[in-house]
Amino acid sequence: MAETAAVLPVAGRRNVLVTSALPCVNNVPHLGNLVGCVLSPDAFARYCRLRGHNVLFVCGTDEYGAATEARARREGCSPREICDRYHALHREVYEWFGISFDHFGRTSSPQQTEICQDIFRRLLENNWLSEKTIQQLYCSSCQKFLEDRLVEGSCPVEGCGHNSARGDRCEKCGELLDSVELIDPKCEVCRSTPCVRDIDDLLLELPLLKEKLESYIDGASGDGSWSQNAVHVTNAWLKGGLKPRCITRGLKWGVPVLHDKYKDKVFYAWFDAPIGYISATACYTPEWEKWWKNPENVELYQFMGKDDVPFHTIMFPSVLLGTGENWTSLKTISVTEYLKYESGIQNIPPEVWRYYLLTNRPEASDTQFTWTDLQAKLRNELVKKLGNFINRVLSFIVKPEGAGYGSIIPPATNAESHPRTQAFSETVGKLVDQYIDAMDKVKLKQGLKIAMAICSEGNAYLQQSQFWKLYKQDPPCCTTVIKTSVGLVYLLACLLEPFMPSFSKEVLQQLNLCPEEHLSFCDEKGDKYKAKRLWDLIPSGHRIGKPAPLFKGLDDNTVKGIKIKIASSQAERRFKLLHNWKTTLSS
Known part of the structure; x- marks a missing residue:
């Protein structure tokens, strides 16, 4: 069978590039992931095709970072095995939901490494990176510096105080954090209290990029095509003042840093993950630059949940602006709030x-x-x-x-x-x-x-x-x-x-x-x-097929049975996690 030609921008047509926020590979997709990050862009991409536009819809699993390493440690396997297993699971769920990705990739691809390292090299050459000694939590028991995702404590934000905040973000108030700011922090692996130590890292100098960034944001959001929640979060970040942000971390699973002093480190997930949109396109077609370096002829639409906004309106644009290249800019960002739910998604069409x-x-x-x-x-x-x-x-x-x-x-x-x-x-x-x-x-x-x-x-x-x-x-x-x-x-x-x-x-x-x-x-x-x-719309004389009911109701007994099955499945999963956790601690 002949290979289908890749969709590429066409002169004289509306060329629409749609991205869905990359789901973390170490978990099963839930309703909130689906509605904001996957289902919404799918509906829009399908509509654009219905309108006759030239559409490319890409996504992929976000596979690097501390959370994946931690999951692999708990389950007694390698990060690659975790990623392979959950990438397949994500793909299966999205296919069942009828998601029409043109390409569903993964950030562990060679293309991701190549593009990520090239962007880093350009930032370094353009003097947008700095070397600094920063503070990071160190676990004496585990004898290692702890990545943000491996620390849990109380949120330091006034009025929040959530007691299960992570070192990078509080899930309750949505504030991005630094692990050293947590109150009463604990190592997720051994539950001991870590101490603060100095460590050298590379940082992106966001304050120096502020002028370029604000000009970009004014131009991109000026026509009202950004959702109001995206505008609100972005303005709040700018008003709060931009700070240098670390781009390197002492992990093994990730894109290696091409720098003699930091060759044992990888790129921080916030820096690495958004580049996954570009690398997914590069996996789809070697002519990926026609989509991503074509601001005059390509309209970029990005979909995500509200907790991902600053990474897409502040961080990612700053990184691309710092390269000095002519990247496709964001036309529309569509952001959803949280969808809270009772339980799972099975046995229903x-x-x-x-x-x-x-x-x-x-x-x-x-x-x-x-x-x-x-x-x-x-x-x-x-x-x-x-x-x-x-x-x-x-x-x-x-x-x-x-x-x-x-x-x-x-x-x-x-x-x-x-x-x-x-x-x-x-x-x-x-x-x-x-x-x-x-x-x-x-x-x-x-x-x-x-x-x-x-x-x-x-x-x-x-x-x-x-x-x-x-x-x-x-x-x-x-x-x-x-x-x-x-x-x-x-x-x-x-x-x-x-x-x-x-x-x-x-x-x-x-x-x-x-x-x-x-x-x-x-x-x-x-x-x-x-x-x-x-x-x-349909000509006279056309013979129709056989009609049949298109939907059927959902009675209380069926719902009760689904809830019982889900509760049983969740209990079994919790038991397995607990067993793996104890096995890891004893090894």
């Missing part, structure tokens, strides 16, 4: 999860996942509204002649003169314009809401038309209503494809249409204007 997570996308504030809310949305929105509308239309068409149309789409002979149909199509056309406007601005939650509003209009149109009476009383009007309604079924399959691709594929199969035969909503083709002539 991926399209249901995708719908629920995106309709609950925490764009402005944290949201809470509950099984009750999932059950209600599935029952009221997917089963009763969307699924019922589609099944009702298609089931009527496949009825034998005398009761339906024998699976053949009838003509719409009086659509142009039918007032209700004209008003309905006009309303749908305006809603499609609103959908496109929302999605262009990366307002995914609003775009999904508008698509479902179109479905509600379809239900009202169908019910008010009383097609079951028209079939005998006014056959021409009935055929117009049915042909218009089946056109809306097709339109909904296209509009909802970014959110529920497997649903869209199933609807197109029931319509007996190829998955590729969807509207593109491309401005050049004028497809979006066809939404105002719904009766023309």
Whole structure:
């Protein structure tokens, strides 16, 4: 089979580069990871393809750092074995969710090492790095300096005081920390109290880059395309004052530092990980610079959770600016708050999860996942509204002649003169314009809401038309209503494809249409204007396939069974971790 040609920027087209924040490789993806970092950019990338844009969507596992070394130590294996195992697991989860990465890479690739070291060399040559003696926690029991992720203590931030803060960040207040600032710090490995010692490291001189950075931020965020939470976090960092930030760490698992004095160290994860977007593209195509060093012709969209903002709006841009090269700049950053959840994600179809997570996308504030809310949305929105509308239309068409149309789409002979149909199509056309406007601005939650509003209009149109009476009383009007309604079924399959691709594929199969035969909503083709002539979307005489229910509800007993299974799985996992922990301590 011939290899598919790599997607590269094309002159005269909108070239959209979409990145998803790299998930840490040492854990299983959970709902919060999925909605903010993976599912949201997937919906946007799919929408951009629907619009006819030239899209590249990349991601990969973040594999280096203290957390991976610690996990490997606990499980009695090498960091590479941990990364191989969890990279495969991540890939499997994302494939099940229907995530449409063009490339899903990993930061342990040779390309990552090459690009990371080249960026470091340029920073060194341009005098943006300094050597300094800094303080770091040292564990006398383990006889080693402790990486930030290997230290736990109370958060020093006033008003927080979280007693399980890590040495690099407090998960409760979100503040980035230095391990020496922690109150009552403990070594994660042996639980002893470390002491403070001096150590030499290389630092990125962020204060010297401030002028370049502020100019970059003003230009990149000036058109309002950054989400408000991203702007708020970034401004807070600038207002608080930039400080030199260490880029080297005394680990073994990471990109080696090309410097005689620091050859036994690797790059700090915050410096290394964002470069993973570039290296993932380099793994995808040797012509990666056409995407990453092409600011005039490429639009960069980045998606992440709120705790990753400073690394993408302060740190990563500073690193790239310091090289002096002409890197593609950030056009839009879309940031989600936290999605808090009761428990896991199994035994429910991926399209249901995708719908629920995106309709609950925490764009402005944290949201809470509950099984009750999932059950209600599935029952009221997917089963009763969307699924019922589609099944009702298609089931009527496949009825034998005398009761339906024998699976053949009838003509719409009086659509142009039918007032209700004209008003309905006009309303749908305006809603499609609103959908496109929302999605262009990366307002995914609003775009999904508008698509479902179109479905509600379809239900009202169908019910008010009383097609079951028209079939005998006014056959021409009935055929117009049915042909218009089946056109809306097709339109909904296209509009909802970014959110529920497997649903869209199933609807197109029931319509007996190829998955590729969807509207593109491309401005050049004028497809979006066809939404105002719904009766023309599928030709008369087309034979549809066999309709079938698209969704089914989730009863209390099923939910109870899932919870029991998840609780049992979590208990078993905790036992294994505890066993591995004790084995590590005794060895």
